[in-house]
Amino acid sequence: MTRMQQTISPVDGSVYVTRPLASDAEIQQALSLAKSAQKSWASVALAERQAICSKAVDWFEANKAEIGQEICWQMGRPIRYAQGEIAGLAERARHMIAESDAALAAITLPDKKGFSRFITREPVGVVAVIAPWNYPYLTAINSIVPALLAGNSVILKHSAQTPLCAERLKSAFDAAGLPEGVFQYLHLSHEDTTQLIQSDAVNHVAFTGSVPAGAHVEQAAAGRFIGVGLELGGKDPAYVREDADLDHAADTVIDGAFFNSGQSCCGIERIYVHASVYDTFVDKAVAIVRQYQLGRPDEPDTTLGPLVRTRAADFVRGQIEEAIAQGAVAHIDEKTFPLSQAGTPYLAPQILTHVDHSMRVMHEESFGPVVGIMKVSSDEEAVALMNDSDFGLTASIFTRDIEQGIALGKQVETGTFFINRCDYLDPALAWTGVKQSGRGCTLSALGFAALTRPKSFHIQTLA
Incomplete structure (x- = not known):
């Protein structure tokens, strides 16, 4: 039996969106595709990754009026302000694209007689992004764009309140020419989200939401030794x-x-x-x-x-x-x-x-x-x-x-x-919190660190 997800609009209490939740088979297929697609995506030149991300931003700017209407009806933001989120998305994404050359560059160490040494930034693999409804594009883009620029593949689980945002992100990257499987979304129940986090195919989790939900994400990932970024509450x-x-x-x-x-x-x-x-x-x-x-x-x-x-x-x-x-x-x-x-x-x-x-x-x-x-x-x-x-x-x-x-x-x-x-x-400054506001960092050059792993090269040159 197909399980369904409903989005109730705060505008008038009507059902605005209905979507089927992903089946176990669809989840496993997405994970398998993400894992295989990431290998080839990581070998794509950074300049090409940057170009694709830029085209995705262009798509959003061209479709901001329709997207603004959807934001309004899904989560209730006044229509006079709704398109502003796309301007914010563009600002952040374009800054991260410009920052990526330096942020992802290899670190070359000073000469040492008989040796050459350098450190590269390798993609972690498959990144699961769990995004909230309150700023549905801004919060998601903080992790999605740097993850893709770094050579990772991404599976997005968006809030049940804003499912169209996941679908629009997919449309943008498809229009930009992103290879199949590098960016996917899944509409998931809480239980299936937990299983996604626990999957061996997932190498990093980027979560934005409440403190209790963040604790659940951390518990679900416990023992897997993967990175978990948590942007939680504030007062x-x-x-x-x-x-x-x-x-x-x-x-x-x-x-x-x-x-x-x-x-x-x-x-x-x-x-x-x-x-x-x-x-x-x-x-x-x-x-x-x-x-x-x-x-x-x-x-x-x-x-x-x-x-x-x-x-x-x-x-x-x-x-x-x-x-x-x-x-x-x-x-x-x-x-x-x-x-x-x-x-x-x-x-x-x-x-x-x-x-x-x-x-x-x-x-x-x-x-x-x-x-x-x-x-x-x-x-x-x-x-x-x-x-x-x-x-x-x-x-x-x-x-x-x-x-x-x-x-x-x-x-x-x-x-x-x-x-x-x-x-x-x-976007040039690190976005991070202390105490129960979370752990980890997005934005700025530092935001790429959690989405990559350092790999050291230590080479002795023989006479």
């Missing part, structure tokens, strides 16, 4: 110092907290503001949030769409209600956002003050349109609170004193540190 903080440009800080931090309805692993979920500018900052932040238009994401005026599903919205509602019961003050009247209704994925944005770290909303990942703002009296207090978290993906400080900002940034436990910006991945 990212921002600190607004007394010397900050408050208009810039408010605009930037609020966008970082509420873009994509707060469904970003590197979105701002905690804000600390120096007491001397606290009231002014809160007033500015509240004024910005009141301008949001909560609505159906397929409508052009909507600036805040639904969460991905009702269960996610109910989770955030629970955090907000519990914090208010514990003494937090809500600054946004939900009635001014009439589409926000219990039992739906539509949720009004919320700013909370009088919060502290005993409240779930300040230490548990929300992944929704809510942020708590705390008053602090010093840099030391702010840094201590920023570090008081199980997560460490990104952190931001807003200040005119760049030197002091950098000094504080060195004290913050985080993978990426920003000054006067947030919620952005620069």
